[in-house]
Structures are given as C-alpha cells and as structure tokens.
Amino acid sequence: MSSVLYDVPGPKARRISLIGSVIGSLLILGLLAWIIMVLAQQGIFESRRWQIFTRTDVWRLLGNGLGATLSAAALSAVIAFPLGLALCLLRIADSPIIRIPVRVVLEFLRGMPVVLMMLFVLLGFGTSPFIAVVTGLVLYNAAVFAEIIRAGIQSLPKGQREAGLAIGLTSYRSRMLIELPQAIRRMMPSLVAQMVVLLKDTSLGYIVAYGELLRAVQVMADFLGNAYLFPVFFVAAAIYIAINIAVSRLAVWIERRGSKKAAGGTAKAEPATVEAGAP
Amino acid sequence: MDVIIENLPLYWEGFLRTLFLSAVSGVIALVLGTLLAAARVSPVAALRGFSMVYVEVLRNTPLTIAFFFAAIVLPRLGVKFEQFEIAAIIALSTYTAAFIAEAVRSGVNSVPVGQAEAARSIGMGFGQVLSLIILPQALRTVIPPLINILIALVKNSSVAGAFFVLELFGYGRQLANANGDAVITVLLGTAFFYLLLTVPLGILASTVERKVAIAR
C-alpha cells in the first residue's frame, strides 16, 4: 500500500528505516529467544512432557473438543445470521411500535455477558450444555450482526433507497433487493470478524461444562498432571489461532471472488467505512 | 428478591472491581490500539509488520488463552505481581487493543484522501499528518464502534473471574452457590449490574453516532 499519508521515502529515510527495522526485529527475536530459554530452563520443553502427543487418545480427546467447538460455532452462526438480519430489519422498521421494543431488546442482549446468558439458559430452562452454549452465542451474536448490518445500511448513500422507492418498490422490497445486498457486502470484514469472535466465544462454554476444545485441554491437563499444563495449552492456542486465521482468510478469499464478479457494474469499491464488530 | 437486597454490598464490591478492571484496561487499550494503528500505516516496514502480526494473533486468540499467558506464563518468566488484577489488566488491554487498532485503522481509511494530500502539500511530515489531520477525523467516525468494543470489554472482564480476580461475575457465582434455592434470582441480580454499565455505554454510542451523522 503506497500510502497517501507520507511521501515516498528518499534514500536516507529508507536507510534509517531499514536500520530501525533490523534493530527492532532483532530485539523482538531476542525477546522471544529469552522467553523460550527461560521456559526451557524450567523443563517445559523436555521431550517427556511432549511425548503425550504421540498418544492417540490424547488426539482423540483434542479432536472431540475441536468437534464440539466447531459444531457449536457452526450451528450458532447459521442461526444467528438470519436472526440478526431479521432483527436489523425490525430495528429500522418505519413503525415506532416495532422499532423501539426491538431496540430495547437489542440493547439488552448486547449488554449481557455471554457467560451469564449461557448459565442462565442452562439453569433457567434446564437445557443441555450444548443448547445453552448455542443459545447464549445466538442471542448475543444476532444482536451484534443486526447492529453491523444496520451500520452498513446507514452508510449507503440515501439515493439508493430513494431510487428504490421511486421505481415503485415497497419499503420492504427496497430494503431486501437494493440496500441489504450492498450493506452486507460492504460490512463483510466486520461480519467475518464477528464470526471469528463467535468461534472464540465457544470457549466460554466452560461455565456450563460444555466439552469444547479449551475444556478438553483443561480436563486433560488435570488428568495427566500439572506437568503437562504448558504443552497442552500451547497446542490448544496454536489450534485456535490456526483455525481462526483460516476462517478469516477463507472469508477474504470468498469476498475477493465475489467482488471480482460484481465488479462489472459497480464503481471502484470504496474502503469499508467503519467496523462495528465487538470482541 | 431478598437475596439480592441482602447481598447488595457484595454485588457492589464486584461491580466496582469490574468497573475498575474495565476502565483501566480500556484506557490502556485505547492508547495501545491507536499506536498500533499508527504503526500499521507508518512508512517503516518493520512497524507495519509488527502491528499486523500483533493484531492477527491477538484477534484470533480466545481471551481465555490470553489470560492463561498473562496469569500463568508471565510469572514463570519472572514477571511476578502481587495483585492478580495486573494480570487481568494485561490480558484484557492487550487483547482489546488489537480490536481497537483495527477499528482505528478502518477509520483512517475512511478519511478522504484529499485531506492527507492537502496536509502533505503544505509540508507536513507523517507524524503531523497523522496526529493533526487524520486521527482527529478518524477517531470521530470510529467512536461508535470503539464504544461497542468497550462494551465488549466490560463483559469480557467476566473471564477474569476464572483467573484469580474476584469481580462481579465471580461474586455472582459465589452467591449462587451459597443460595442454592435462589440461583436464578442471584443471576438476574448479576445481570442487572452488568447492564448498569453496558446499557449507558450503548446509548452513548448511538447518541454520538447520530451527532456525527448530522455533522457529516
């Protein structure tokens, strides 16, 4: 990205920047090396501790945990997205009788910690941990999706809706046919970021004893003994980061493919306005 | 209902702890996040790279794992702290900073190109362009999403309850265990105190949003 924020650096600036970069990189590498050394001194990288990963039952447990994480996340996303869409349409409805109560509900859902909602569903309605986790995630993320899509619709030029109404579309059809498709495309980065948040939030299922990845790791560390705490947590962190980065990348790829096809009609894509996602 | 009234002091203590964690982490995350966003658009390649890696890794890590590193791995490295609040603040602020950096960066991108070009044409350097021209405009448009991130931060602080800090959610669980006959009421009480923090923030966000929209 050759930026508009600064002039193209001259030879001197480039040299300074290069030297700075090298020193900075060395410092960071040095810090990492020091961390690894200190941890190694405490025996955390002893092969004995990592040998558990040669056992199939360890991987099976991790696999089950991962399966539980992905199934809860997938189901929640599949329900939360259309629900968020519907809530968004109600939230910007013309009639205040619909708009205002929906706004109150959204405010409430956004303001409650997800852990609390999960616990509440589990205890209040006597559901299984899986249902509690999914419900908690759906309620919260639907509210966030609704907000993101709303922000997308509001960032559209007014003319879009006016033109829709002018050619005789009803308010609802203008939203569905003209505004939503543009808003969703525009907010894709935020929506994907929120999907990743949703995936990560499955780890809050520990509160209702849902056996997702992190819980599986915790249980495993408890069972095997504290010596294995660090190895299993490092592996879990690596799995999470890999999956989440893969999801983000996949979304970027899908978006690129989509926008190439759509590029014919639209003008040059504007940069995404603002992100409304919430961690 | 009696359970809530009887235990109001405990709720209040938890509420204050949650408020403290959120406020301190929020301020640190705002500063750190803005610096990261500035690094991301800076001319120095290493800074851009560092900022990108930081944001990518932290955004894709579950908060629980961030807490694990702050509360359990750091002490192993010799970073000892008397108060576990410090670990919680480290985890919450480094995690939240990644989200703030992304929001601020998209705000920077939303400022019309002409602004930066005009600033440069009158001889401003990168630091001046960013701090005097771009950021003031960018921050205004990203205030609503920033507040949303802060709302999430308030709620995320509940994870600290599992990592050695007794905050609102921790008190809620303690009360739930002590009052097996009124678990639901206890949880409703906890929810109320969270909403006391998050709903005003949400209303603030939409008010600011409306103001900014008018000013545009």
Next chain:
Amino acid sequence: MKAFLTRRKSFVVAATAALALSLSACGGGDAGGTNPSPVEKPTFAAGTTMEKLSSAGTIKIGTKFDQPLFGQVGLDGKPVGFDVEIGKLIAAKLGISADKIEWSETVSANREPFIEQGKVDLVIATYTINDKRKQVVSFAGPYYEAGQALMVNKDNDTIKKPEDVKGKKVCSVTGSTPAATIVDKYGAELVPAATYSACLEPLRNKQVEAVTTDNVILAGFVDKEPDAFKLASDETFTKEPYGIGLKKDDTQFRNWINDQLESFQEDGSYKKAWEATAGSVIKTAPDLPTIDRY
C-alpha cells in the same frame, strides 16, 4: 447475493461433515475402577422411583468431571473416582450395569437445578449436605465425610492452622464452599480460580500462600507432586459430609439408597470402591459415616 449465500451454505455443510467425522471417531477403552455386577431382576413396589429406574434399565447420574480421586474424566471421556464407584454400586442394586449409566457433568452451579428439572436422577458430586440445599433437594448419605484443609509449598513453615492465613492470599474455586469458609471465618484474602488445579501455578510461583479445599482433593495434588507441595496439617477444620442429591421429598428413594449404602459397608464393597480410587492416595479406607436419616 444469492450465489454468496449458497457458497456459505456449502461451507457450513462441509464443516458439519468434517465434524461428524471427528465425532464418530470417539469411543474407547476402560480406565480403572471396579465393575460391580448388577442384581438380576430386582423387584420394587410399583410406583417407586426404584421401580421406574429398574424397569427403564438406565439411570442418569451427575458428577464432577474435574475433581481428582472423586469424579474426574479420563482421556477416554469417562469419569472415574470414588463418587463414580458409589454411583455404579447403587445402579447395580437397581439391576443396571455400569455401561448403562448416563454420566453427565454437573458443576457447582447446576446441581440443584439439574435435580429439580429431572435432568439427572442422582447427583454424586462431592456435594456437601447443608440446610439451604435441603430446602430444594433431598440428600441420601452422607457416604463420606471430608474436611477442609490447607495446602502450602513444601518449604513453608509459617502456616500450620487456618488461623495463620488471616489477611493472606489463599486460592480456591470461585463460589465454592471452602472459599466462603476461609474468607468468612478466617479472614483470608480469596484468590478465585476456575478449578482447584488452576491454583497450583500461583502457589508454586508464591503468588498465593496456600490453597484450600477438601483434604482428599489436596491429598491428590500432594501425591502427584510431593517435592513441591504439602498439607499444612493433617487435621481438618470443617466437616463436609458428602451426600447423594435426589429429588426433594422422594423419601422412599432416599431411604432405599441409605439402606444400600449401609449394605455396601457391610459387604465390603464400600472399602473396595475406596481402594480402587481415592485409596491410591489415602491408604486407610474410611468407615461409612453415620447416615443422616432426617
């Protein structure tokens, strides 16, 4: 837009398929514990809970999955421990074999609601009998009496008794009974954790002075790392009678379980259950405490 949605759908389908694969990979062997043989065709009076469970041929029991020695899930996903053994013994008396028991995890917060809503038939989960809980559920037992104790670092000689932790940092599980006791009675500063095992790192790093919970759980940790930790004293400072939670006012079921517990003591299966689990750490098997037939 349409094309985009279908693509998303196919992604989800693929993800679900991958998931089904990974789920079907589970199953597994057996890890430790005894296998009491079920009674052949026991008879019970019509309309009792015993009769219902016995003819259904299955029972749902809630236990902890993270409590060493009592209820802890192994690498094969099945819980093992003393609580689990007691559950198997009771099931056997109903004519239900160990593999027909549906174990579900109960955490501290959901034990009462799970019983009230009939999610589980019994809760055997290091569940201390107390009066507040008696208002919503009934308790058979106690089948074991634990007591709260303190665990410290091996080189710590300043903490011997609970009075010594006044104003000091003590780690325990958020919302647990031992946590409440050490704060309310002995004035310690609580450092809450998600599980007891999570307390070990702060103790090792000397960020807390002690860890407190029931003696049997601490004994399990000391057993695993005798060079790092020790119990502050062998004496306990509370009595934690572990009961078996069941639906409130199901007095017939409660009395029946109490009778069975006494029979386990007589025929030695109680001792055997102990030796197969917690006995690996606490050598002397306890006697069954006096049953609380309220």
